[in-house]
Amino acid sequence: MPATTDELLRMYRTMVLIRLAEERLVQLFAAGEMPGFIHSYIGEEATAVGVCGALRQDDYITSTHRGHGHIIAKGGDLGLFFAELYGKATGYCRGKGGSMHVTDMDLGILGANGIVGAGIPIAAGAALACRMRGLDRVAVAFLGDGATDIGVFHEALNMASLWEVPAVFVCENNGYADFMSRAAHQRIERVSDRAASYSMPGVTVDGNDVEAVRDAATEAVGRARGGGGPTLLECVTYRWRGHYEGDPQPYRTSDEVEEWKRRDPISTTEARLRAAGALDDASRDGVRAGALAEIDRAVAAAEAAPMPSPEEALEDVYVGIVEVGWS
Amino acid sequence: MPATTDELLRMYRTMVLIRLAEERLVQLFAAGEMPGFIHSYIGEEATAVGVCGALRQDDYITSTHRGHGHIIAKGGDLGLFFAELYGKATGYCRGKGGSMHVTDMDLGILGANGIVGAGIPIAAGAALACRMRGLDRVAVAFLGDGATDIGVFHEALNMASLWEVPAVFVCENNGYADFMSRAAHQRIERVSDRAASYSMPGVTVDGNDVEAVRDAATEAVGRARGGGGPTLLECVTYRWRGHYEGDPQPYRTSDEVEEWKRRDPISTTEARLRAAGALDDASRDGVRAGALAEIDRAVAAAEAAPMPSPEEALEDVYVGIVEVGWS
Amino acid sequence: MTRLSYARAVSLALAEAMEADDRVFVLGEDVAHGGAYGATVGLLDRFGPSRVRDTPISEAAIVGYSVGASLAGMRPVAEIMHMDFIACAMDQVVNQAAKVRYMSGGKASAPLVIRAGTGGWLSAAAQHSQSLEAWFTHIPGIKVVTGGTPADARGLLLAAVADENPVLVIESLSLYERQDEVPDAPPPYRLGTADLKRRGDDVTIVTWGAMVPRVLEAADVLHGEGVGADVIDLLTLRPWDADAVLASVSRTNRALVVHQAYRHGGFGAEIAATIAERAFDQLDAPVGRVGSLDVPVPFSPPLEEYVLPTAERVAAAVRAMA
Amino acid sequence: MTRLSYARAVSLALAEAMEADDRVFVLGEDVAHGGAYGATVGLLDRFGPSRVRDTPISEAAIVGYSVGASLAGMRPVAEIMHMDFIACAMDQVVNQAAKVRYMSGGKASAPLVIRAGTGGWLSAAAQHSQSLEAWFTHIPGIKVVTGGTPADARGLLLAAVADENPVLVIESLSLYERQDEVPDAPPPYRLGTADLKRRGDDVTIVTWGAMVPRVLEAADVLHGEGVGADVIDLLTLRPWDADAVLASVSRTNRALVVHQAYRHGGFGAEIAATIAERAFDQLDAPVGRVGSLDVPVPFSPPLEEYVLPTAERVAAAVRAMA
């Protein structure tokens, strides 16, 4: 079932929100406001939004180091999100996680991950739990192309196929793993060809086409939910910015980047909505203004929020135990 | 180039030697003479012998927990071998390694392994070294079907294809990983199909047909030696005995075992040699008698050899350091 | 009371836990076949293949699936056949299971259990004989327990499954066949509480796991020589019962820590350092430590026997403190 | 003498080692691009892609290939970007590299180097900030070294590459930008020998890695208070220079061990326990230990600053011993 115009509009709005939130983050980071690393999702919005468009709120996802888009697409609260990235006490993780560990159990966000590939078996295990509990939920593991080289990817997919867990492995093939182009880290035409090693359906889709992603995800999610087992879904996309903010990117040409910018998932969607008469300049501006206002509110709240007090570091290690601090 | 009758006869002799040595080991183990575990290679002889028939003495192999056949096929010294399995000071590893760790650097045997799959990157790394050193050696990693599920298999093959290392990954698909049938541990028709994940040639061959194994190995080894990169070579075979000596094997039927015994790699070869006029009852008995005499000598020497003195445990941890013992 | 082997006590506890709570399931290599060392015998017949899951040889995924399943409401109990193999799953144990709660600011928790068959005296050489508890006692976010008797193995495993945190349960393979009394009703075990296995006033011996019977043997010998030993079985290594240890040391004024793991850098160092620090004025002798020699575990029995600690060496260490 | 950053000292040592010995090559994620933190800058241009190898994200294979290549005559230097990621390669490090010599009865050896970027103060949270040396100091068969200055980082790395054993080289990411004098000719470093970084008679402070500059800072402060500290930088953690430490303690009669790693179960416990045992009669106060609090490393700067040890806490610990 293709997306209705309403759905498309909703996805468009989310993509714009991600883009603008990321742009704001980039500015804040450059201004020295954000501690740690930032891995920008700009350019890949259609993947997160298309996939999450196929999910219910009670479905699970595991995210990655490049996870901001996933969090927002799954419905994450922008205020809690920004506060976390600022390291504030009011953040999603009370300031303990930061950019790479945003978690929202109410939305099925089982955490992002600082370890490449580590979320793959975790999502699959959550999918197994759903099946064992008789729930018709599914779990999506987001992962990069680089993550398909690490051992646990292989182990997790083999086990998923064996147990027919209701999982979808969404590979965001953005052409690079760190500074290494895909040709420099794996010799294989399509990432989705790796599904054959597990007799699992492998699908490749234009990751910059939110409708195509949403359709492919809907099919894979539907199969999983219906007991038909897991899918490896490759979304071919591109990261516009460096691996991390500050990456000088000597490993690629600006021509290559510009070429991909011409395939901007947001402009593409905008054009479609305009063609369908569902968007004009005014409503487009309205979408952007709405997103910006939301971001402004979130950032302002985050900035105003207190840093955690040092002793909060002692909590949340174990259920039922608070550690001893410096005396 | 197919094997000459002479070569076939040589391979036959080695298979018989492995079979009879393993049978002796099984007896000794049952009689309580051997410490530790024993994983019998009986029934799989054609794989080790066919593969090693395609190798030079200076080529490398890494072996597995089920490694006795590899050691003997690569030219291992039966006396050092038995002495090691007895835990004697005169053994290959001075009694420190036992059945799972036989090593002979002069024969390129880089060690067996108690960790499933761990020898795969080690062989590939040795292959890389050969290439970097400008040597035309190749390295073979022996591995089981179960080992193709563990992460490092995937990582090692991906890197091997990327770097075109002169390695051959020989999967001895004997239908089981421990007590788990192949269908219980992976959902894929041929193990060799996994090669496609690395754009690597994947070949499946009858692992009980020593000529077929030798031919396929010769091709793969030749490709590797000539700079054509690695191959995943699946040899379909069967282990006649339990996973380890003492395994009650409730997980399979004796019919299944008997069926495979009818495809005994040694009888098959024998029949071919007879048809070629290269073997008759007398020479067959001669081969067996020769092997038994060699085994008798090795076992007698091993039995007569001294156990290591306790303090020898303190040596061989580091080059240049001897550890401190109990005072 | 029933006489059970250690392995049978483990399967009893697993069955009890699965009976009591539908969310509990077991996974691991060969577990549906009873397990490589027989710790899961009978579970498949009783609970069926959905709750007793054979896995491929994929230690990282075994633990990773357990993390995910626990986050999503189940109570997985994963088996790692030999503790040495946990090296293949370290990221999932240490960077995922142990940290997910903290990194999420308390939002998520991963109540999973990892059972690991551990230790030497199997003539199984360097990759099948290690006691690696020190890797985990160093890591905040996971609990570590180990029983040295069938009854303790059962009680601790039940408590581990009931715990809301990830728990590593170390089982001594060399004790698997050992039989002992196990009470009919599962007694409550509190993680973090040590057990005084024997009482004596001259020295405190702190130990755990496979060394428990060996230390008790040594204590018998010492008793015959007129030396009385408090034998404290820690049971939980993280968090460990420092109060019990220090209370005993304040009475005996001498302490020895004994474990099977390599002595050098073993968890015994933490205990010894803690005693030496916090009981500084009470000690009549340096805190002793007995553990494996600083070499990998060798295959050949006389070598292995030399490298691993024995009752005799424990007794000798106590005598040297007199 | 030249002023170099720690990162630049590392790339200098790599270039020197590669220049001196054709068998030396480097591999790891992004190393051909200079490395994620710039420790391999310039090597690709100078030595070419065969000896400077970018790898896929495959830590186990990075170490496994290194083991194989070292067995077959090469001298690999593998980079693990953050030490936390070594969790993905533990089997190859601990069960393979560290044991191949022993298991083969001395037939094989694996002269490889693993460089691991380590530690916190990066606001990188729990999976990118750990100091895990205690996992390896517990394991016989591998050596462990770590420098706290650019000169030491360079000298130790050269010695590690020249060593016939597998060596883990821990590099402190928080020191990477720190500049200091580096001698023109590479001085010989002997693994296993500690360096007395500062002399004083009142207390012995044993430390390493990222804590070296912090401890020296504390020693300055203490000096101003009339307390003189011997600051011993271990440099090699396995095998560690117990003689140097004990000699110092016999003079100062007080000892403090300081490391960035979690205090609980850290390698400091081994050192403290050893001092407490072997210098029992010489100690005027319990051996102190300062390390990270027993929690994962948090993201937010005030939390991280609270959890990791500081110069101030080191000074406070010494004052408490007076």
Ligand SMILES: Cc1ncc(C[n+]2csc(CCOP(=O)(O)OP(=O)(O)O)c2C)c(N)n1
């Ligand atoms: C196990 C592990 N190794 C290395 C890293 C360092 N690292 C962080 S992101 C990254 C690249 C990931 O590439 P990919 O999976 O394609 O994701 P992308 O960044 O392109 O979204 C690497 C190597 C890590 N976090 N974890």
Ligand SMILES: Cc1ncc(C[n+]2csc(CCOP(=O)(O)OP(=O)(O)O)c2C)c(N)n1
């Ligand atoms: C990492 C690891 N996990 C588990 C084991 C226990 N184990 C030893 S052999 C084996 C089965 C191996 O199966 P396969 O690779 O097919 O080899 P086969 O025994 O059939 O020759 C297992 C699970 C191990 N040695 N290492």
Ligand SMILES: [Mg+2]
């Ligand atoms: Mg990528």
Ligand SMILES: [Mg+2]
């Ligand atoms: Mg098999």
